[in-house]
Amino acid sequence: MLIVTVIILSVISLFIGAIDIKPSDLLNWESLETQIFLISRLPRLLAIILAGAGMGIAGLIMQSLSRNKFVSPTTAGTLDAAKLGIIISMIFFTGMSYIGQIIFSFAFALIGTFIFMQLLERIKFKDAVFVPLIGIMYGNVIGALSTFLAYEANILQNVDAFFQGSFTLVVSGRYELLYVAVPAIIIAYIYANKFTVAGMGEDFAKNLGLSYRTVLNIGLIIVAIITTTVILTVGIIPFLGLIVPNLVSLYLGDNLRKTIPHTIFMGAAFLLFCDIISRLIVHPFEIPVNTTVAVIGSAIFLIMLFRGKAYAKK
Amino acid sequence: MRKNSTKLIILAVIAITCMLLFALYDIQGGFSYAFPKRLERMFAMVITGTAIAFASIAFQTVTQNRLLTPSVMGIDSMYEIVQTIIYFALGSTSIFVVSRYLNFGVSIIAMVLFALILYRFLFRADKHPIFLLLLAGMVIGTLLGSLGTFMQVIIDPVEYESLQARLFASFMNVKTELLFLSAGILVLAFLYGTRILHKLDVMALGRDNAMNLGVDYDKMVLRILILSSILIAVSTALVGPITFLGLIVSNLAYQYFATYKHSVLIIGASLISIIALVGGQFLVLHVFNLTTTISVIINFIGGLYFIYLLLKESRKAG
Numbered sequence: 001m002l003i004v005t006v007i008i009l010s011v012i013s014l015f016i017g018a019i020d021i022k023p024s025d026l027l028n029w030e031s032l033e034t035q036i037f038l039i040s041r042l043p044r045l046l047a048i049i050l051a052g053a054g055m056g057i058a059g060l061i062m063q064s065l066s067r068n069k070f071v072s073p074t075t076a077g078t079l080d081a082a083k084l085g086i087i088i089s090m091i092f093f094t095g096m097s098y099i100g101q102i103i104f105s106f107a108f109a110l111i112g113t114f115i116f117m118q119l120l121e122r123i124k125f126k127d128a129v130f131v132p133l134i135g136i137m138y139g140n141v142i143g144a145l146s147t148f149l150a151y152e153a154n155i156l157q158n159v160d161a162f163f164q165g166s167f168t169l170v171v172s173g174r175y176e177l178l179y180v181a182v183p184a185i186i187i188a189y190i191y192a193n194k195f196t197v198a199g200m201g202e203d204f205a206k207n208l209g210l211s212y213r214t215v216l217n218i219g220l221i222i223v224a225i226i227t228t229t230v231i232l233t234v235g236i237i238p239f240l241g242l243i244v245p246n247l248v249s250l251y252l253g254d255n256l257r258k259t260i261p262h263t264i265f266m267g268a269a270f271l272l273f274c275d276i277i278s279r280l281i282v283h284p285f286e287i288p289v290n291t292t293v294a295v296i297g298s299a300i301f302l303i304m305l306f307r308g309k310a311y312a313k314k
Numbered sequence: 315m316r317k318n319s320t321k322l323i324i325l326a327v328i329a330i331t332c333m334l335l336f337a338l339y340d341i342q343g344g345f346s347y348a349f350p351k352r353l354e355r356m357f358a359m360v361i362t363g364t365a366i367a368f369a370s371i372a373f374q375t376v377t378q379n380r381l382l383t384p385s386v387m388g389i390d391s392m393y394e395i396v397q398t399i400i401y402f403a404l405g406s407t408s409i410f411v412v413s414r415y416l417n418f419g420v421s422i423i424a425m426v427l428f429a430l431i432l433y434r435f436l437f438r439a440d441k442h443p444i445f446l447l448l449l450a451g452m453v454i455g456t457l458l459g460s461l462g463t464f465m466q467v468i469i470d471p472v473e474y475e476s477l478q479a480r481l482f483a484s485f486m487n488v489k490t491e492l493l494f495l496s497a498g499i500l501v502l503a504f505l506y507g508t509r510i511l512h513k514l515d516v517m518a519l520g521r522d523n524a525m526n527l528g529v530d531y532d533k534m535v536l537r538i539l540i541l542s543s544i545l546i547a548v549s550t551a552l553v554g555p556i557t558f559l560g561l562i563v564s565n566l567a568y569q570y571f572a573t574y575k576h577s578v579l580i581i582g583a584s585l586i587s588i589i590a591l592v593g594g595q596f597l598v599l600h601v602f603n604l605t606t607t608i609s610v611i612i613n614f615i616g617g618l619y620f621i622y623l624l625l626k627e628s629r630k631a632g
Contacts, residue, residue, distance in 0.1 A: 144614035294460035
């Protein structure tokens with residue numbers, strides 16, 4: 001069912017855009033339409049699917065590790081920390097290569113999330129709502145720091161454009177970094193059960209013979225890798241990692257082995273859907289996809305908060 | 315009480331020093347050009363600071379908590395949305411866009427209505443826990459903010475440019491033409507405010523006690539919510555959103571004055587607010603030589619302070 005949805009949305013995604021491409025055009029290998037299809041449409045589709053699936057998995061891992069339904073890259077400072085890393089690399093290392101930016105952003109995303117997880121361990125009051133609230137504030141503080149640096153270096157506008165979250169620039173040659181998310185997702189699948197056990201707490205995990213620290217670190221590294229690759233190729237995609245795993249667990253429960261495949265497909269479907277809306281609403285122009293994601297995502301999150309109070313409390 | 319009046323005088327002296335420094339320090343060349351400009355900006359900050367302090371404390375008293383403010387609930391993003399909707403529905407040549415006063419009036423009315431609907435939903439009889447309200451408020455803020463952006467990008471890019479420049483204020487782009495109107499609204503609000511100060515004191519005792527003492531509680535709540543929405547609208551129209559200012563100054567005032575008297579709290583918070591804005595902007599511009607606006611710094615400090623307050627509150631709850 002979910003797979004069928006993804007396929008349908010993919011087909012729609014492939015055939016909408018500023019230039020009308022009909023399936024029959026693709027029969028002619030040399031035609032302009034085929035070129036556009038191969039250089040722009042197909043990479044874009046792959047990028048959306050990878051980004052959607054990746055952010056979904058990143059959220060799922062964070063939720064199992066923290067045993068809190070509302071912890072995700074959006075609500076734990078991961079996105080903001082990665083952004084801060086990129087801004088610092090832009091300002092202080094102007095000549096820095098792409099690889100350098102990747103490493104910087106990755107390091108910041110990792111450290112930022114790690115600090116939040118440490119903070120979380122120290123908070124006695126592990127309320128389902130309180131934890132993401134602290135996480136959002138933590139992200140805001142990092143965000144203010146980013147804005148401050150961007151202001152001082154006078155690159156605020158570049159930065160805004162950079163993080164706008166757009167698939168318009170995704171053409172072949174510019175999105176391949178996203179493939180790094182594939183092994184990350186596979187590792188997540190292999191470690192799925194261990195994440196669940198680690199989420200039970202350090203003592204419990206150790207009793208079951210699990211190296212708690214190692215599993216925790218692997219989880220956070222995967223999250224940081226996925227977040228970094230998504231931010232650097234398509235920009236900030238908020239809320240997806242928060243709501244998609246929750247929607248899946250509503251009908252499938254919390255067994256990670258089962259929920260990971262569904263999270264992958266639902267993440268992809270969600271982002272495809274948002275992207276299609278962004279492209280159709282002001283056709284032939286486009287709305288930044290992160291705006292659409294934020295509108296739909298925050299609305300769904302609000303509904304979850306008020307409708308599912310009992311469910312959120314576990 | 316005497317001690318508190320001394321504290322108020324100290325704050326007033328600091329506030330005036332900040333204002334003098336801001337207006338006169340290192341003024342070079344065309345005094346006749348720079349001085350009025352500085353005065354205008356300073357005046358805008360004083361109005362904003364007072365409006366936010368007043369609105370936040372009154373709001374916190376009627377909602378019976380010290381962590382919520384209208385800004386944290388996303389009310390100031392509403393201003394942007396209302397502006398965008400007017401622009402979106404009526405176009406850039408409409409009288410509601412061209413006439414600043416009409417535009418201001420319509421936005422305030424729309425904003426108050428929006429705010430009341432939101433409050434009705436959030437503060438229903440079955441009380442939501444405070445952390446849920448806060449998180450919901452933050453998410454509503456995000457939702458409104460991105461909804462605003464969403465509508466703005468749908469608008470023709472050229473129109474969007476003019477919308478940005480004409481309607482949205484920031485500390486870089488203070489809407490001085492609205493200064494007198496805002497000052498007028500603020501004076502009216504204060505006149506009304508002084509009449510209800512003692513009622514606010516009574517309402518701080520809670521709904522049942524206040525009603526026993528003869529306060530028409532529900533009617534007053536409604537009025538105060540409307541009043542605080544108008545004040546936030548005024549400040550947002552002048553200098554743009556400053557999310558955490560109200561939260562910082564109200565809580566500092568509670569801590570510093572240790573009283574429940576709203577006359578002291580509101581004046582004190584207003585003075586702290588003026589010191590933070592005018593003094594902060596002075597430090598940023600002349601001492602640290604930064605180009606940042608004070609709102610970025612307030613968001614940074616305010617965020618940290620908010621986390622501290624939350625952790626303190628959670629110890630009580632847990």
